[in-house]
Amino acid sequence: MKKTGAQIFIESLRMEGVDTIFCYPGGATLYITDALYYASDIKQIIVRHEQGAVHASDGYSRASGKVGVSLVTSGPGATNTVTGIATAYMDSIPLVIFSCQVNTMLIGNDAFQEADIIGITRPCTKHSYLVRDVNDLARIIKEAFYIARSGRPGPVLVDIPKDVSANIGEFKYTDKVSIRSYKPTYIGHAGQIKKAIKLIASSKRPVLYTGGGIISSGASAELLKFAEKLSIPVTNTLMGLGGFPGNHPLFLGMLGMHGTYAANMAITESDVVIAVGARFDDRATGKVDEFAAHAKIIHVDIDPTSISKNIKVDIPIVGDSRHVLKKMLDFIEEDKEDTKDYPASISEWTKQTKKWQKEYPLTYLKDGTLKPQYVIEKIFELTKGKAIIATEVGQNQMWTAQFYKFLKPRSILTSGGLGTMGYGFPASIGAQVAFPDKLVINMAGDGSIQMNIQELATAVQFNLPVKVVILNNRYLGMVRQWQELFYEKRYNWTQMDHAPDFVKLAEAYGAAGYRIEKEDEVETVLKEAFQNGRPTLIDVRINPDESVYPMVPAGAPLSEMLLV
Protein backbone atom coordinates (compact mmCIF):
# COMPACT_ATOMS: atom_id res chain seq x y z
CA MET A 1 0.00 0.00 0.00
CA LYS A 2 1.32 3.46 -0.95
CA LYS A 3 1.68 5.99 1.83
CA THR A 4 3.69 9.09 2.69
CA GLY A 5 6.69 8.71 4.96
CA ALA A 6 4.72 10.45 7.72
CA GLN A 7 1.87 7.95 7.37
CA ILE A 8 4.29 5.03 7.26
CA PHE A 9 5.81 6.37 10.47
CA ILE A 10 2.43 6.38 12.20
CA GLU A 11 1.37 2.97 10.87
CA SER A 12 4.68 1.49 12.00
CA LEU A 13 4.20 2.89 15.52
CA ARG A 14 0.76 1.29 15.58
CA MET A 15 2.26 -2.04 14.51
CA GLU A 16 4.65 -1.76 17.47
CA GLY A 17 1.75 -1.08 19.81
CA VAL A 18 2.95 2.42 20.65
CA ASP A 19 0.21 4.35 22.43
CA THR A 20 2.19 7.37 23.61
CA ILE A 21 4.92 9.62 22.25
CA PHE A 22 6.68 12.51 23.95
CA CYS A 23 7.37 15.22 21.41
CA TYR A 24 8.36 18.74 20.49
CA PRO A 25 7.84 20.25 17.04
CA GLY A 26 9.92 22.13 14.49
CA GLY A 27 10.18 22.74 10.78
CA ALA A 28 11.55 19.30 10.06
CA THR A 29 8.80 17.48 11.97
CA LEU A 30 5.95 19.25 10.18
CA TYR A 31 4.77 16.46 7.85
CA ILE A 32 4.76 14.01 10.76
CA THR A 33 3.21 16.52 13.17
CA ASP A 34 0.49 17.14 10.61
CA ALA A 35 -0.18 13.44 10.00
CA LEU A 36 -0.38 12.89 13.77
CA TYR A 37 -3.18 15.49 13.87
CA TYR A 38 -5.48 12.69 12.75
CA ALA A 39 -3.99 9.96 14.96
CA SER A 40 -6.06 10.34 18.09
CA ASP A 41 -5.19 6.78 19.16
CA ILE A 42 -1.60 7.87 19.81
CA LYS A 43 -1.30 10.07 22.89
CA GLN A 44 0.97 13.00 22.06
CA ILE A 45 2.52 14.60 25.12
CA ILE A 46 3.99 17.93 24.12
CA VAL A 47 6.79 18.82 26.51
CA ARG A 48 8.62 22.12 27.02
CA HIS A 49 12.19 20.98 26.31
CA GLU A 50 13.48 18.04 24.25
CA GLN A 51 15.56 16.80 27.21
CA GLY A 52 12.22 16.52 29.02
CA ALA A 53 10.78 14.48 26.14
CA VAL A 54 13.51 11.84 26.34
CA HIS A 55 13.51 11.64 30.15
CA ALA A 56 9.71 11.36 30.10
CA SER A 57 9.84 8.51 27.58
CA ASP A 58 12.54 6.94 29.76
CA GLY A 59 10.34 7.22 32.88
CA TYR A 60 7.44 5.77 30.88
CA SER A 61 9.64 2.84 29.90
CA ARG A 62 11.13 2.17 33.35
CA ALA A 63 7.69 2.24 34.96
CA SER A 64 5.85 0.16 32.36
CA GLY A 65 8.51 -2.08 30.83
CA LYS A 66 7.51 -0.90 27.33
CA VAL A 67 9.75 0.88 24.83
CA GLY A 68 9.64 4.67 25.36
CA VAL A 69 9.24 6.83 22.26
CA SER A 70 10.07 10.46 21.58
CA LEU A 71 10.06 12.65 18.50
CA VAL A 72 11.97 15.91 18.06
CA THR A 73 13.06 18.25 15.32
CA SER A 74 16.45 18.58 13.65
CA GLY A 75 19.49 20.56 14.86
CA PRO A 76 18.93 22.02 18.33
CA GLY A 77 15.90 19.80 18.91
CA ALA A 78 18.06 16.75 18.30
CA THR A 79 21.07 17.98 20.29
CA ASN A 80 18.81 18.75 23.25
CA THR A 81 18.08 15.04 23.50
CA VAL A 82 21.68 13.96 24.06
CA THR A 83 21.63 13.99 27.90
CA GLY A 84 18.42 11.98 27.91
CA ILE A 85 19.82 9.45 25.45
CA ALA A 86 23.09 9.07 27.39
CA THR A 87 21.10 8.64 30.61
CA ALA A 88 19.07 5.79 29.10
CA TYR A 89 22.16 4.23 27.54
CA MET A 90 24.03 4.06 30.83
CA ASP A 91 21.06 2.41 32.55
CA SER A 92 20.12 0.07 29.63
CA ILE A 93 16.64 1.52 29.09
CA PRO A 94 14.85 0.69 25.81
CA LEU A 95 13.95 3.86 23.92
CA VAL A 96 13.41 4.78 20.29
CA ILE A 97 14.20 8.42 19.64
CA PHE A 98 13.03 9.85 16.33
CA SER A 99 14.91 12.96 15.34
CA CYS A 100 13.88 14.73 12.18
CA GLN A 101 16.57 15.92 9.81
CA VAL A 102 16.98 18.51 7.05
CA ASN A 103 16.19 17.38 3.50
CA THR A 104 18.49 14.61 2.22
CA MET A 105 19.80 16.98 -0.45
CA LEU A 106 20.96 19.45 2.21
CA ILE A 107 22.66 16.95 4.55
CA GLY A 108 26.30 17.92 4.97
CA ASN A 109 25.73 21.50 3.71
CA ASP A 110 25.63 23.18 7.13
CA ALA A 111 21.99 23.77 6.36
CA PHE A 112 19.72 25.72 8.71
CA GLN A 113 19.08 23.63 11.84
CA GLU A 114 21.28 20.80 10.68
CA ALA A 115 23.25 18.73 13.18
CA ASP A 116 24.96 15.41 12.62
CA ILE A 117 22.94 13.75 15.35
CA ILE A 118 24.02 10.27 14.27
CA GLY A 119 27.65 11.26 14.78
CA ILE A 120 26.91 13.11 18.01
CA THR A 121 24.99 10.24 19.62
CA ARG A 122 26.95 7.28 18.25
CA PRO A 123 28.78 6.65 21.55
CA CYS A 124 25.57 6.75 23.59
CA THR A 125 23.10 4.79 21.47
CA LYS A 126 22.84 1.06 21.05
CA HIS A 127 22.36 1.67 17.34
CA SER A 128 21.33 4.52 15.05
CA TYR A 129 19.85 4.92 11.57
CA LEU A 130 19.65 7.70 9.01
CA VAL A 131 16.69 6.95 6.75
CA ARG A 132 17.61 7.95 3.20
CA ASP A 133 14.75 6.31 1.32
CA VAL A 134 11.09 6.27 2.29
CA ASN A 135 10.91 2.62 1.21
CA ASP A 136 13.32 1.71 4.04
CA LEU A 137 11.37 3.52 6.75
CA ALA A 138 9.08 0.71 7.94
CA ARG A 139 11.89 -1.86 8.04
CA ILE A 140 14.14 0.51 9.96
CA ILE A 141 11.44 1.28 12.52
CA LYS A 142 10.84 -2.45 13.01
CA GLU A 143 14.57 -3.02 13.54
CA ALA A 144 14.89 -0.03 15.86
CA PHE A 145 12.23 -1.36 18.24
CA TYR A 146 13.69 -4.85 18.09
CA ILE A 147 17.20 -3.66 18.90
CA ALA A 148 15.99 -1.32 21.67
CA ARG A 149 14.15 -4.04 23.58
CA SER A 150 16.21 -7.17 22.88
CA GLY A 151 19.44 -8.39 24.50
CA ARG A 152 20.81 -5.71 26.77
CA PRO A 153 18.19 -3.01 26.17
CA GLY A 154 19.12 0.52 25.18
CA PRO A 155 18.26 3.62 23.19
CA VAL A 156 18.10 3.55 19.38
CA LEU A 157 17.98 6.72 17.31
CA VAL A 158 16.22 7.03 13.95
CA ASP A 159 16.95 10.20 11.97
CA ILE A 160 14.25 11.00 9.39
CA PRO A 161 14.94 13.73 6.81
CA LYS A 162 12.01 16.03 6.06
CA ASP A 163 11.69 14.94 2.43
CA VAL A 164 11.60 11.28 3.47
CA SER A 165 8.59 12.06 5.65
CA ALA A 166 6.90 13.74 2.63
CA ASN A 167 7.78 11.20 -0.07
CA ILE A 168 5.47 8.38 -1.07
CA GLY A 169 6.59 4.81 -0.61
CA GLU A 170 5.39 1.28 -0.19
CA PHE A 171 4.16 0.36 3.32
CA LYS A 172 4.83 -3.21 4.28
CA TYR A 173 5.51 -4.19 7.89
CA THR A 174 7.47 -7.39 8.23
CA ASP A 175 6.94 -9.69 11.23
CA LYS A 176 10.50 -10.84 11.48
CA VAL A 177 13.79 -9.12 12.03
CA SER A 178 17.05 -10.66 11.06
CA ILE A 179 20.16 -8.61 11.60
CA ARG A 180 23.45 -10.21 10.74
CA SER A 181 25.97 -9.87 13.59
CA TYR A 182 23.28 -9.11 16.19
CA LYS A 183 22.15 -12.27 17.94
CA PRO A 184 21.74 -11.76 21.70
CA THR A 185 22.28 -14.80 23.92
CA TYR A 186 19.42 -15.46 26.34
CA ILE A 187 20.11 -19.04 27.32
CA GLY A 188 22.93 -19.40 29.85
CA HIS A 189 25.42 -22.24 29.33
CA ALA A 190 24.19 -25.29 31.27
CA GLY A 191 27.71 -26.44 32.19
CA GLN A 192 28.60 -23.05 33.61
CA ILE A 193 25.35 -22.86 35.54
CA LYS A 194 26.05 -26.29 37.10
CA LYS A 195 29.57 -25.21 37.98
CA ALA A 196 28.14 -22.13 39.68
CA ILE A 197 25.81 -24.25 41.80
CA LYS A 198 28.67 -26.50 42.90
CA LEU A 199 30.68 -23.47 43.91
CA ILE A 200 27.78 -21.94 45.82
CA ALA A 201 27.12 -25.28 47.52
CA SER A 202 30.70 -25.47 48.76
CA SER A 203 30.75 -21.90 50.05
CA LYS A 204 30.29 -20.78 53.63
CA ARG A 205 29.70 -17.06 53.10
CA PRO A 206 27.74 -16.50 49.87
CA VAL A 207 26.07 -13.23 48.94
CA LEU A 208 23.81 -12.28 46.04
CA TYR A 209 24.67 -8.95 44.43
CA THR A 210 21.98 -7.94 41.97
CA GLY A 211 21.39 -5.04 39.62
CA GLY A 212 19.11 -3.54 37.00
CA GLY A 213 19.24 -6.74 34.93
CA ILE A 214 16.83 -8.30 37.44
CA ILE A 215 14.32 -5.56 36.63
CA SER A 216 14.74 -5.54 32.86
CA SER A 217 14.57 -9.31 32.52
CA GLY A 218 11.64 -9.59 34.94
CA ALA A 219 13.58 -11.94 37.23
CA SER A 220 12.47 -10.76 40.66
CA ALA A 221 10.22 -13.76 41.39
CA GLU A 222 13.06 -16.15 40.49
CA LEU A 223 15.52 -14.14 42.56
CA LEU A 224 13.24 -14.29 45.59
CA LYS A 225 12.78 -18.05 45.18
CA PHE A 226 16.48 -18.66 44.76
CA ALA A 227 17.53 -16.51 47.72
CA GLU A 228 14.88 -18.07 49.98
CA LYS A 229 15.63 -21.61 48.87
CA LEU A 230 19.25 -21.41 50.01
CA SER A 231 18.80 -18.57 52.51
CA ILE A 232 21.44 -16.41 50.85
CA PRO A 233 21.57 -12.74 51.87
CA VAL A 234 20.89 -10.23 49.08
CA THR A 235 22.31 -6.80 48.39
CA ASN A 236 21.57 -4.74 45.34
CA THR A 237 22.76 -1.73 43.44
CA LEU A 238 20.79 1.48 43.06
CA MET A 239 19.50 0.12 39.74
CA GLY A 240 18.48 -3.14 41.37
CA LEU A 241 16.26 -1.57 44.05
CA GLY A 242 12.79 -3.10 44.01
CA GLY A 243 14.12 -6.25 42.34
CA PHE A 244 14.10 -7.86 45.80
CA PRO A 245 11.60 -6.76 48.47
CA GLY A 246 13.18 -4.00 50.56
CA ASN A 247 11.52 -5.33 53.73
CA HIS A 248 12.62 -8.98 53.35
CA PRO A 249 14.65 -10.53 56.20
CA LEU A 250 17.37 -11.58 53.74
CA PHE A 251 17.74 -8.07 52.32
CA LEU A 252 20.89 -6.29 53.45
CA GLY A 253 20.13 -3.00 51.69
CA MET A 254 22.02 -1.31 48.89
CA LEU A 255 25.79 -1.73 48.66
CA GLY A 256 28.44 0.75 47.58
CA MET A 257 29.36 4.35 48.28
CA HIS A 258 26.18 5.04 50.26
CA GLY A 259 25.33 1.42 50.92
CA THR A 260 24.55 -0.09 54.30
CA TYR A 261 27.21 -1.32 56.68
CA ALA A 262 25.81 -4.86 56.48
CA ALA A 263 25.83 -4.96 52.67
CA ASN A 264 29.35 -3.61 52.35
CA MET A 265 30.72 -5.88 55.07
CA ALA A 266 28.95 -8.91 53.60
CA ILE A 267 30.66 -8.29 50.26
CA THR A 268 34.00 -7.70 51.95
CA GLU A 269 33.84 -10.91 54.01
CA SER A 270 32.11 -13.16 51.48
CA ASP A 271 33.65 -16.24 49.89
CA VAL A 272 31.31 -16.32 46.87
CA VAL A 273 29.65 -13.35 45.21
CA ILE A 274 26.78 -14.24 42.90
CA ALA A 275 26.43 -11.17 40.71
CA VAL A 276 23.26 -11.18 38.64
CA GLY A 277 22.41 -8.44 36.14
CA ALA A 278 24.89 -6.04 37.73
CA ARG A 279 27.92 -4.57 36.02
CA PHE A 280 30.35 -3.76 38.88
CA ASP A 281 29.96 0.00 38.61
CA ASP A 282 32.61 1.87 40.63
CA ARG A 283 29.91 3.43 42.84
CA ALA A 284 29.04 -0.14 43.87
CA THR A 285 32.49 -1.71 44.13
CA GLY A 286 34.61 0.98 45.78
CA LYS A 287 38.30 0.25 45.32
CA VAL A 288 38.24 -2.61 42.81
CA ASP A 289 41.40 -4.40 44.05
CA GLU A 290 39.80 -4.88 47.43
CA PHE A 291 36.27 -5.66 46.26
CA ALA A 292 35.30 -9.06 47.70
CA ALA A 293 38.99 -9.90 47.94
CA HIS A 294 38.39 -13.35 49.49
CA ALA A 295 35.60 -14.37 47.16
CA LYS A 296 35.17 -16.29 43.97
CA ILE A 297 32.92 -14.40 41.59
CA ILE A 298 30.04 -15.76 39.54
CA HIS A 299 28.72 -13.22 37.04
CA VAL A 300 25.45 -13.57 35.15
CA ASP A 301 24.98 -10.93 32.48
CA ILE A 302 23.31 -10.72 29.09
CA ASP A 303 26.09 -8.50 27.79
CA PRO A 304 29.29 -10.49 27.26
CA THR A 305 31.35 -7.28 27.12
CA SER A 306 30.53 -6.45 30.74
CA ILE A 307 32.03 -9.71 32.00
CA SER A 308 35.50 -9.30 33.56
CA LYS A 309 35.43 -5.65 32.48
CA ASN A 310 35.89 -4.14 35.93
CA ILE A 311 36.28 -7.19 38.18
CA LYS A 312 37.88 -10.51 37.25
CA VAL A 313 35.19 -13.17 37.13
CA ASP A 314 35.68 -16.87 38.01
CA ILE A 315 32.49 -18.27 36.51
CA PRO A 316 31.02 -16.18 33.67
CA ILE A 317 27.48 -16.97 32.54
CA VAL A 318 26.26 -15.03 29.52
CA GLY A 319 22.50 -15.01 29.44
CA ASP A 320 19.26 -13.49 30.60
CA SER A 321 19.08 -13.19 34.40
CA ARG A 322 15.61 -14.70 34.57
CA HIS A 323 16.53 -17.68 32.47
CA VAL A 324 19.71 -18.37 34.42
CA LEU A 325 18.07 -18.11 37.85
CA LYS A 326 15.28 -20.41 36.67
CA LYS A 327 17.83 -22.93 35.45
CA MET A 328 19.71 -22.73 38.74
CA LEU A 329 16.49 -23.53 40.58
CA ASP A 330 15.75 -26.43 38.21
CA PHE A 331 19.21 -27.91 38.70
CA ILE A 332 18.97 -27.60 42.47
CA GLU A 333 15.61 -29.43 42.32
CA GLU A 334 16.98 -32.15 40.02
CA ASP A 335 20.11 -32.80 42.02
CA LYS A 336 19.46 -32.17 45.68
CA GLU A 337 22.79 -33.71 46.72
CA ASP A 338 24.81 -30.55 46.08
CA THR A 339 22.87 -28.26 48.34
CA LYS A 340 21.55 -30.77 50.86
CA ASP A 341 23.35 -29.08 53.76
CA TYR A 342 21.92 -25.70 52.85
CA PRO A 343 20.88 -23.44 54.49
CA ALA A 344 22.21 -24.96 57.75
CA SER A 345 25.80 -24.90 56.49
CA ILE A 346 25.73 -21.11 56.20
CA SER A 347 23.79 -20.33 59.35
CA GLU A 348 26.86 -18.80 61.06
CA TRP A 349 27.11 -16.42 58.13
CA THR A 350 23.46 -15.43 58.06
CA LYS A 351 23.68 -14.82 61.81
CA GLN A 352 26.68 -12.59 61.24
CA THR A 353 24.92 -10.53 58.55
CA LYS A 354 21.94 -10.06 60.87
CA LYS A 355 24.30 -8.91 63.62
CA TRP A 356 25.80 -6.27 61.33
CA GLN A 357 22.32 -5.08 60.42
CA LYS A 358 21.36 -4.79 64.05
CA GLU A 359 24.55 -3.10 65.18
CA TYR A 360 24.71 -0.58 62.33
CA PRO A 361 21.25 0.13 60.94
CA LEU A 362 20.59 3.04 58.62
CA THR A 363 19.92 5.90 60.94
CA TYR A 364 20.17 9.65 61.48
CA LEU A 365 20.45 12.07 64.34
CA LYS A 366 17.04 13.11 65.64
CA ASP A 367 17.72 16.61 66.99
CA GLY A 368 14.39 18.36 66.51
CA THR A 369 15.30 19.89 63.14
CA LEU A 370 13.50 18.84 59.97
CA LYS A 371 15.41 15.88 58.54
CA PRO A 372 15.07 14.57 54.97
CA GLN A 373 15.21 10.96 56.16
CA TYR A 374 12.18 11.57 58.36
CA VAL A 375 10.25 12.98 55.40
CA ILE A 376 11.07 9.91 53.32
CA GLU A 377 10.12 7.53 56.12
CA LYS A 378 6.78 9.35 56.37
CA ILE A 379 6.26 9.06 52.60
CA PHE A 380 6.89 5.31 52.82
CA GLU A 381 4.45 5.03 55.69
CA LEU A 382 1.73 7.00 53.89
CA THR A 383 2.13 5.22 50.56
CA LYS A 384 2.83 1.77 52.06
CA GLY A 385 5.50 1.38 49.41
CA LYS A 386 2.93 1.47 46.62
CA ALA A 387 4.00 4.73 44.95
CA ILE A 388 6.26 5.04 41.94
CA ILE A 389 9.19 7.17 43.05
CA ALA A 390 11.39 9.10 40.65
CA THR A 391 14.47 10.80 42.03
CA GLU A 392 16.79 13.53 40.97
CA VAL A 393 20.50 13.19 41.65
CA GLY A 394 22.43 13.98 44.81
CA GLN A 395 21.60 13.56 48.45
CA ASN A 396 17.88 13.42 47.68
CA GLN A 397 18.53 10.34 45.54
CA MET A 398 20.67 8.55 48.12
CA TRP A 399 18.35 9.27 51.07
CA THR A 400 15.45 7.97 48.98
CA ALA A 401 17.40 4.82 48.07
CA GLN A 402 18.21 4.30 51.74
CA PHE A 403 14.99 5.19 53.53
CA TYR A 404 12.14 4.28 51.16
CA LYS A 405 11.66 0.53 51.11
CA PHE A 406 11.19 -0.44 47.48
CA LEU A 407 9.02 -3.53 47.49
CA LYS A 408 8.35 -4.11 43.81
CA PRO A 409 10.32 -3.86 40.57
CA ARG A 410 9.79 -0.70 38.50
CA SER A 411 8.90 1.35 41.57
CA ILE A 412 12.06 3.49 41.48
CA LEU A 413 13.08 5.58 38.49
CA THR A 414 16.55 7.02 38.97
CA SER A 415 19.55 7.93 36.87
CA GLY A 416 22.12 5.45 38.15
CA GLY A 417 24.86 5.36 35.54
CA LEU A 418 25.03 8.92 34.28
CA GLY A 419 23.72 10.59 37.43
CA THR A 420 21.64 13.16 35.58
CA MET A 421 20.24 16.06 37.58
CA GLY A 422 16.95 17.07 35.98
CA TYR A 423 16.01 13.47 35.16
CA GLY A 424 13.47 12.77 37.88
CA PHE A 425 10.76 15.31 37.23
CA PRO A 426 10.19 14.58 33.51
CA ALA A 427 10.62 10.86 34.27
CA SER A 428 7.82 11.13 36.83
CA ILE A 429 5.64 12.73 34.14
CA GLY A 430 6.33 9.76 31.85
CA ALA A 431 5.45 7.30 34.61
CA GLN A 432 2.23 9.16 35.39
CA VAL A 433 1.24 8.99 31.71
CA ALA A 434 1.82 5.22 31.81
CA PHE A 435 -0.11 4.85 35.09
CA PRO A 436 -2.67 7.65 35.40
CA ASP A 437 -4.17 6.18 38.57
CA LYS A 438 -0.98 5.55 40.51
CA LEU A 439 0.64 7.93 42.95
CA VAL A 440 3.85 9.15 41.31
CA ILE A 441 6.29 11.13 43.42
CA ASN A 442 9.44 12.92 42.35
CA MET A 443 11.96 13.26 45.17
CA ALA A 444 14.01 16.30 44.24
CA GLY A 445 16.75 18.61 45.41
CA ASP A 446 16.38 22.37 45.10
CA GLY A 447 19.23 22.34 42.56
CA SER A 448 18.04 19.45 40.38
CA ILE A 449 14.44 20.56 40.14
CA GLN A 450 15.56 23.79 38.51
CA MET A 451 17.07 21.87 35.62
CA ASN A 452 13.75 20.82 34.09
CA ILE A 453 11.18 22.75 36.11
CA GLN A 454 9.60 24.03 32.89
CA GLU A 455 7.88 20.64 32.59
CA LEU A 456 5.42 21.83 35.25
CA ALA A 457 3.58 23.29 32.26
CA THR A 458 3.41 19.83 30.66
CA ALA A 459 2.08 18.29 33.88
CA VAL A 460 -0.61 20.97 34.14
CA GLN A 461 -1.55 20.83 30.43
CA PHE A 462 -2.06 17.05 30.50
CA ASN A 463 -3.60 16.87 34.00
CA LEU A 464 -0.81 14.71 35.37
CA PRO A 465 -1.06 14.84 39.15
CA VAL A 466 2.63 14.15 39.90
CA LYS A 467 3.93 15.22 43.31
CA VAL A 468 7.32 16.88 43.51
CA VAL A 469 8.82 16.79 46.99
CA ILE A 470 11.76 19.19 47.07
CA LEU A 471 14.16 18.36 49.90
CA ASN A 472 15.24 21.98 49.98
CA ASN A 473 18.58 22.45 51.73
CA ARG A 474 19.49 25.67 49.90
CA TYR A 475 22.63 23.89 48.65
CA LEU A 476 23.79 21.63 45.87
CA GLY A 477 23.87 19.31 48.80
CA MET A 478 25.87 16.35 47.58
CA VAL A 479 28.68 18.56 46.30
CA ARG A 480 28.51 20.55 49.53
CA GLN A 481 28.94 17.28 51.43
CA TRP A 482 32.18 16.53 49.53
CA GLN A 483 33.38 20.10 50.15
CA GLU A 484 32.65 19.68 53.85
CA LEU A 485 34.48 16.37 54.09
CA PHE A 486 37.36 16.80 51.67
CA TYR A 487 37.75 20.55 50.88
CA GLU A 488 37.65 22.09 54.36
CA LYS A 489 34.16 23.52 53.99
CA ARG A 490 34.96 25.87 51.15
CA TYR A 491 31.43 25.97 49.78
CA ASN A 492 32.29 27.55 46.47
CA TRP A 493 29.50 27.34 43.81
CA THR A 494 27.19 25.23 45.93
CA GLN A 495 25.09 27.82 47.78
CA MET A 496 21.65 28.00 46.21
CA ASP A 497 20.19 30.92 48.18
CA HIS A 498 19.03 32.57 44.98
CA ALA A 499 16.12 30.31 44.23
CA PRO A 500 12.57 31.13 43.26
CA ASP A 501 9.74 30.87 45.76
CA PHE A 502 8.78 27.34 44.73
CA VAL A 503 5.23 27.61 46.03
CA LYS A 504 4.55 30.76 44.04
CA LEU A 505 6.28 29.25 41.02
CA ALA A 506 4.03 26.17 41.16
CA GLU A 507 1.00 28.43 41.38
CA ALA A 508 2.24 30.52 38.46
CA TYR A 509 2.26 27.37 36.33
CA GLY A 510 -1.23 26.43 37.51
CA ALA A 511 -0.04 23.67 39.86
CA ALA A 512 -0.58 23.42 43.60
CA GLY A 513 2.19 24.50 45.97
CA TYR A 514 2.81 23.73 49.64
CA ARG A 515 5.58 24.50 52.08
CA ILE A 516 6.72 22.43 55.06
CA GLU A 517 8.99 23.93 57.69
CA LYS A 518 8.52 21.77 60.75
CA GLU A 519 8.38 18.08 61.49
CA ASP A 520 4.82 18.22 62.80
CA GLU A 521 3.57 19.63 59.48
CA VAL A 522 4.97 16.78 57.40
CA GLU A 523 2.19 14.24 57.70
CA THR A 524 -0.80 16.58 57.27
CA VAL A 525 0.63 18.41 54.29
CA LEU A 526 1.78 15.26 52.52
CA LYS A 527 -1.61 13.61 53.07
CA GLU A 528 -3.42 16.57 51.58
CA ALA A 529 -0.98 16.91 48.70
CA PHE A 530 -1.22 13.21 47.80
CA GLN A 531 -4.99 13.43 47.61
CA ASN A 532 -5.54 16.72 45.82
CA GLY A 533 -5.58 15.21 42.30
CA ARG A 534 -3.37 17.97 40.87
CA PRO A 535 0.24 18.46 39.80
CA THR A 536 1.82 19.55 43.04
CA LEU A 537 5.09 20.89 44.31
CA ILE A 538 5.99 20.66 47.99
CA ASP A 539 8.87 22.77 49.22
CA VAL A 540 10.29 21.00 52.29
CA ARG A 541 12.78 23.21 54.12
CA ILE A 542 15.13 20.60 55.55
CA ASN A 543 18.15 21.07 57.80
CA PRO A 544 20.81 22.28 55.34
CA ASP A 545 23.67 20.63 57.23
CA GLU A 546 22.44 17.07 56.86
CA SER A 547 24.76 14.63 55.08
CA VAL A 548 24.35 11.15 53.62
CA TYR A 549 25.85 8.32 55.69
CA PRO A 550 27.31 5.74 55.52
CA MET A 551 29.80 7.01 52.97
CA VAL A 552 32.73 5.20 51.38
CA PRO A 553 35.16 7.92 50.22
CA ALA A 554 35.93 7.75 46.48
CA GLY A 555 38.67 5.19 45.78
CA ALA A 556 38.47 3.55 49.21
CA PRO A 557 37.48 -0.09 49.79
CA LEU A 558 33.91 -0.83 50.84
CA SER A 559 34.95 -1.74 54.39
CA GLU A 560 36.15 1.83 55.04
CA MET A 561 32.83 3.49 55.64
CA LEU A 562 32.29 6.79 57.38
CA LEU A 563 29.31 6.26 59.67
CA VAL A 564 26.96 8.87 61.15
Ligand SMILES: Cc1ncc(C[n+]2csc(CCOP(=O)(O)OP(=O)(O)O)c2C)c(N)n1
Ligand atom coordinates in the same frame (compact mmCIF):
# COMPACT_ATOMS: atom_id res chain seq x y z
C1 LIG B 1 23.43 17.67 35.00
C2 LIG B 1 24.30 17.53 36.21
N1 LIG B 1 25.14 18.54 36.54
C3 LIG B 1 25.94 18.43 37.62
C4 LIG B 1 25.94 17.29 38.38
C5 LIG B 1 26.88 17.15 39.57
N2 LIG B 1 26.10 17.03 40.82
C6 LIG B 1 25.85 15.84 41.41
S1 LIG B 1 24.91 15.97 42.76
C7 LIG B 1 24.83 17.64 42.63
C8 LIG B 1 24.07 18.45 43.63
C9 LIG B 1 22.61 18.23 43.56
O1 LIG B 1 21.98 19.21 44.31
P1 LIG B 1 20.44 19.18 44.60
O2 LIG B 1 19.68 18.89 43.38
O3 LIG B 1 20.05 20.41 45.33
O4 LIG B 1 20.27 17.90 45.51
P2 LIG B 1 20.85 17.56 46.98
O5 LIG B 1 22.15 16.88 46.78
O6 LIG B 1 20.95 18.85 47.73
O7 LIG B 1 19.81 16.65 47.52
C10 LIG B 1 25.57 18.07 41.52
C11 LIG B 1 25.74 19.49 41.14
C12 LIG B 1 25.08 16.26 37.97
N3 LIG B 1 25.03 15.10 38.61
N4 LIG B 1 24.26 16.42 36.90
